[in-house]
Amino acid sequence: MPTSTVEDYLKRILLEEHRQPGALVPMGQIAASLGVTPGTVTAMVKALADSGLLSYEPYSGVRLTPAGRELATHVLRRHRLIELFLVQVVGLDWSEVHGEAEQLEHAVSERVIERIDELLGHPAVDPHGDPIPSPAGHVHERDLPNLLLCPLGEPVRVARVGDQSAEFLRLVERSGLVPGSVLSVESRDETAETVHLRLADGRDVSLGWRAAAKILVQSPGPNET
Amino acid sequence: MPTSTVEDYLKRILLEEHRQPGALVPMGQIAASLGVTPGTVTAMVKALADSGLLSYEPYSGVRLTPAGRELATHVLRRHRLIELFLVQVVGLDWSEVHGEAEQLEHAVSERVIERIDELLGHPAVDPHGDPIPSPAGHVHERDLPNLLLCPLGEPVRVARVGDQSAEFLRLVERSGLVPGSVLSVESRDETAETVHLRLADGRDVSLGWRAAAKILVQSPGPNET
DNA sequence: GACCTGATTTCGAGTCGTCAAAAAGGATAG
DNA sequence: CTATCCTTTTTGACGACTCGAAATCAGGTC
Numbered sequence: 001m002p003t004s005t006v007e008d009y010l011k012r013i014l015l016e017e018h019r020q021p022g023a024l025v026p027m028g029q030i031a032a033s034l035g036v037t038p039g040t041v042t043a044m045v046k047a048l049a050d051s052g053l054l055s056y057e058p059y060s061g062v063r064l065t066p067a068g069r070e071l072a073t074h075v076l077r078r079h080r081l082i083e084l085f086l087v088q089v090v091g092l093d094w095s096e097v098h099g100e101a102e103q104l105e106h107a108v109s110e111r112v113i114e115r116i117d118e119l120l121g122h123p124a125v126d127p128h129g130d131p132i133p134s135p136a137g138h139v140h141e142r143d144l145p146n147l148l149l150c151p152l153g154e155p156v157r158v159a160r161v162g163d164q165s166a167e168f169l170r171l172v173e174r175s176g177l178v179p180g181s182v183l184s185v186e187s188r189d190e191t192a193e194t195v196h197l198r199l200a201d202g203r204d205v206s207l208g209w210r211a212a213a214k215i216l217v218q219s220p221g222p223n224e225t
Numbered sequence: 226m227p228t229s230t231v232e233d234y235l236k237r238i239l240l241e242e243h244r245q246p247g248a249l250v251p252m253g254q255i256a257a258s259l260g261v262t263p264g265t266v267t268a269m270v271k272a273l274a275d276s277g278l279l280s281y282e283p284y285s286g287v288r289l290t291p292a293g294r295e296l297a298t299h300v301l302r303r304h305r306l307i308e309l310f311l312v313q314v315v316g317l318d319w320s321e322v323h324g325e326a327e328q329l330e331h332a333v334s335e336r337v338i339e340r341i342d343e344l345l346g347h348p349a350v351d352p353h354g355d356p357i358p359s360p361a362g363h364v365h366e367r368d369l370p371n372l373l374l375c376p377l378g379e380p381v382r383v384a385r386v387g388d389q390s391a392e393f394l395r396l397v398e399r400s401g402l403v404p405g406s407v408l409s410v411e412s413r414d415e416t417a418e419t420v421h422l423r424l425a426d427g428r429d430v431s432l433g434w435r436a437a438a439k440i441l442v443q444s445p446g447p448n449e450t
Numbered sequence: 451g452a453c454c455t456g457a458t459t460t461c462g463a464g465t466c467g468t469c470a471a472a473a474a475g476g477a478t479a480g
Numbered sequence: 481c482t483a484t485c486c487t488t489t490t491t492g493a494c495g496a497c498t499c500g501a502a503a504t505c506a507g508g509t510c
Contacts, residue, residue, distance in 0.1 A: 005497065027458060040498055042459055047496090059458060059505065089314065090340050100334055107332035109325055115315050230467065252488060265468055267489055272466090284475065284488060 004106035007075045008034060009044055010053060011105075013064055014072035018141065024061030070137050077133040078113050079105040080126035085116045087127045094127040094178070095169035128169075129160030129179040129216065147185055147195050147212035155184050155200075156217035163214045172215070175205045182220045229331035232300045233259060234269055235278060236330075238289055239297035243366065249286030295362050302358040303338050304330040305351035310341045312352045319352040319403075320394035353394075354385030354404040354441065372410055372420050372437035380409050380425075381442035388439045397440070400430045407445045 002010075012033045016025040027045070031038045049056040053068035064072060082101040086092045092100065114135070117123075124140070125131055133139045142159070150156050158181045161172055172178060182200040189196075193209040207215070227235075237258045241250040252270070256263045274281040278293035289297060307326040311317045317325065339360070342348075349365070350356055358364045367384070375381050383406045386397055397403060407425040414421075418434040432440070 003496075028456095036497090037499060038458060039460075039500080044497075086337070090337060090344070092337065092340065096336070100337060103332040103334070104329070107328040109328070111321070112311070112315060112317065112325060115317065119315065228466080253486090261467090262469060263488060264470080264490075269467075 010072035073137040098164040144216040157220040159218040160216040235297035251286040298362040323389040369441040382445040384443040385441040
């Protein structure tokens with residue numbers, strides 16, 4: 001059985017691969033994402049390559065093998081199902097479930113995960129709108145525009161929030177931008193680097209570009225959240 | 226923060242202390258209970274003594290300090306609340322929750338435990354009838370007779386099952402002896418070392434003494450399970 | 451082509467938890 | 481009081497994971 005450290009490495013690498021499809025993931029990125037030193041990553045990555053979980057190109061980076069990708073996807077599935085479970089059943093606030101799930105994803109058996117999945121009705125996305133991989137390991141990533149790219153003046157529905165930090169999530173909640181909310185982008189200011197939103201409840205909200213880019217939206221018609 | 230290994234050592238020692246109140250817990254017993262070699266226990270126990278979690282008498286055994294007892298009790302509280310949660314909310318079979326909880330007890334935060342406790346209505350006992358320690362660390366151990374000691378011919382209610390192994394629990398379930406069931410001990414055979422029971426539903430069941438000693442009962446009046 | 455600069459690798463070291471096997475201690479029967 | 485047996489301790493070692501610092505590499509600059 002893989003240790004929880006191994007699971008963490010693979011999960012982080014999978015996430016980095018998602019962010020830049022096709023590219024090798026460089027050591028530094030893994031180190032930053034895990035909060036360890038680059039030397040540690042080099043050592044670990046060699047071991048993972050020896051186990052056949054990823055392929056390692058010295059000085060270039062790393063790419064998951066099918067075996068590694070499968071394992072990583074299962075960890076991600078556990079993580080996201082646990083997040084949703086903690087919100088919907090246990091009643092935690094969505095801003096705190098990410099950290100909890102970080103621990104639990106390594107402790108929960110497949111038995112329990114399947115029960116949770118059933119209990120929740122085989123959900124497609126977690127509380128942040130991130131897709132939940134299928135038991136077979138398939139991830140349905142949708143290609144959604146963010147608040148910097150979506151059309152102006154049209155109603156859109158928040159589908160996904162691309163930052164799990166408790167702080168950002170609390171801001172999102174305060175501003176009424178949780179997944180499912182409907183709003184429209186009134187204007188963008190190129191110089192000030194801000195966007196101005198009007199929410200369904202009439203509130204006006206401004207966001208900087210960094211924040212706006214993290215809010216992904218879809219057409220408001222069919223509510224898939 | 227204590228590692229999960231430390232938590233396991235302390236929890237096991239607490240359980241052994243419960244079984245023989247007042248006595249020092251010998252190394253061999255800890256080693257057997259944890260499935261490690263005696264040498265490992267000696268080394269670990271010295272470290273725990275240095276941390277002030279227990280006092281160590283070479284060649285005699287070990288006893289938890291107040292600090293160690295408190296920590297161990299909290300682990301036990303997490304363990305038993307998780308067991309009950311898995312049965313009542315997640316819907317697992319009671320014969321499988323012990324193993325699951327063994328992992329989860331180290332991964333669940335205090336936040337989540339308190340939510341679970343609330344959700345379950347501050348329960349007093351877990352699915353096996355073992356008492357759940359209070360948040361303050363108080364354990365309400367009741368002194369109950371087992372099927373070898375309770376009066377003959379009188380109705381009694383199963384209160385607690387003193388063996389968590391999935392195999393034994395499945396036998397208990399098959400025989401209709403889960404906590405809460407009412408039955409009476411019809412007779413005991415000293416030579417054959419068996420007891421004969423009559424269940425409330427009319428079924429007759431025989432148990433060997435080893436098994437009978439693990440079923441603890443109370444008067445059937447107020448159902449405290 | 452020589453030189454920087456930033457990323458990566460190597461190296462030596464340390465912690466934690468574990469084992470196997472040898473040595474030592476303690477208890478008890480004679 | 482001693483021989484024996486069981487328990488405990490000691491010792492040396494290992495695997496997994498980590499760090500810090502020195503050495504090395506790759507890619508762009510001039």
